[in-house]
Amino acid sequence: MGCFEKMVLFPDMVKTMSQGKNLPTAIVRNVIPSHLHTESTAGGGIVIDGGQSTVLRPVWAGEGFPADVIRVLDSLGSMHVEQSTIPVITARRMSPGAIRLLNEHELAWADADGQAEITTPDGLHIYRLKPKRLLDRTTSLSWSRSSQAVAEYVLSRRAMPPVGDMPGWNGVDRLGQVAEATGISPGQVAKVLASFDEEGYTAKFGPERGPTSARELREPGRLLSDWAGHFARAPRKDRRSELHTLSRDPRRWVDLVGSQLASIRWVASGWVAADAVAPFSTSIPDLLIYVQDDDFENARAALTSHDDISEVDRGARIHLHSAPSHVLAMRGIAPGLPVASSVRIYADLVREGGRGADAAEHLRGVSIGF
Structure with missing residues (x-):
């Protein structure tokens, strides 16, 4: 492998994943040039043999x-990694912030979009640009x-x-509570929570059934990201x-919404x-x-009845959505504002992308904490 000082891979070099392969392993295999000989190890690693063997461990x-990369960084110290083995951090889609973290720690990485940067001690440098997607799903859920x-x-x-001296809630409410809050039948809630158990997001403890049976949230950070x-x-x-308004002041937007929706429950x-x-x-x-x-049409009518608010096709400053x-x-x-849960605000910012994704990570660190 020493003869490969640097290699830039383009989309036509991407290989497709066959059904049934381990996903992190498939992501790494997807970015390895087809002319390099590879073998799988019993533990899920990939051996690249270019004259001297190097093991990539997804x-x-x-x-x-x-936040996902930070969680992995915290766990790497306790992982046993053999000499000549290179950990390759894999994910569905590495965000720019995650890539910056990985580069700061000089860690190899690859994602299901086909992006990658992997450097071996022997001089092989796999650097993927203009990625091609590998797959659309990364979980059986x-x-x-x-x-x-x-x-x-x-x-x-x-x-x-937390309320007062009480610690934050890390459990999962009972089926009836979740069903009542979400409007989903208890039977369907039970199926969903069972699938969360299978994914490792949640876990049951205590008796299988009865008043002392309970469930806890095992991996809230992973569930939030997914x-x-x-x-x-x-x-x-x-x-x-x-909706459009002439004012550019967010405080004015809030005042307008608050006055027009005085009799309708809303959150920002x-x-x-x-x-x-x-x-x-x-x-x-x-x-x-x-x-x-049920309140959407009344809310739209109330907002557009104001002289300074009109419906538009583009350039909106106020977005009214049902939920x-x-x-x-x-x-x-x-202060002065009814807001959605930090979890919903986070997801809305992630959907925005760009600066929204940066604001989302700030919110996650400051207000969510996992």
Whole structure:
């Protein structure tokens, strides 16, 4: 391998993954040039033989947000890595912030988008540009409407601040409570939570059934990343109205909404809500508000009845969206503003991308904490 000082791989060199292969291993194999001889080890590693063997050991980092990479970095110290073995951090899609962290720690990485940077001691440098996607899913979990709602509810409960001397909630509410809050049948909630157990997000303890049976949230950070990643990629199915006002002042937007929706329950999310909960940016582009689906038409009529608010196709400063009841039920109060849960605000910012993704990670560190 010493003859390969640097190698830049382009999309036509991408190989497809066959069904049934281990995903992190498949991600790494996807970025290795086809002319290099490779073999699999019993422990899931990949041996590259170019005259001298080097073992690449895929390590899974979930969605690829900075928080996911930090979680992996914390665990690397306790991992036994043999000499001549290179850990390769893998994820569904490495964010720019995650890539910066990996580069700072000089760690090899690859993702399912086909991006990668792997350097071996023998001089092989795999550096992927203009990536081609490997696959669309990275988990066996089906993100149905019910699983999305249960995940958001469980995560929002976990993100609630402690009350007094009481520690933060790390459990999972009983089926009846989750069903009532989300509007999903207890039987379907039970199926969703069983699938979360299988994924390792949650775990049952105590008796299998009965009043002392309980479930805890084992990996809230991974569940948050996976849910938010799906939320950001999935097409929106809520009802929406794009609204424009002449004012550029976010405080004026909030005042307008508050006065026009005095009799309708609403919550803020996105940039304005994030600024109220965890200030990050001096430039606030817009205001996202949620109302329950049953209130959507009344809310739209109330807002557009104001002389300074009109519906537009583009350039909106206020976005009115419908939301399931649990989004409104989990609301909090920031100074002068009803806000969605930090978990929902985070997901909305992740969906924004760009500066929104940076604001999301700031919010996650300051307000969510996992």
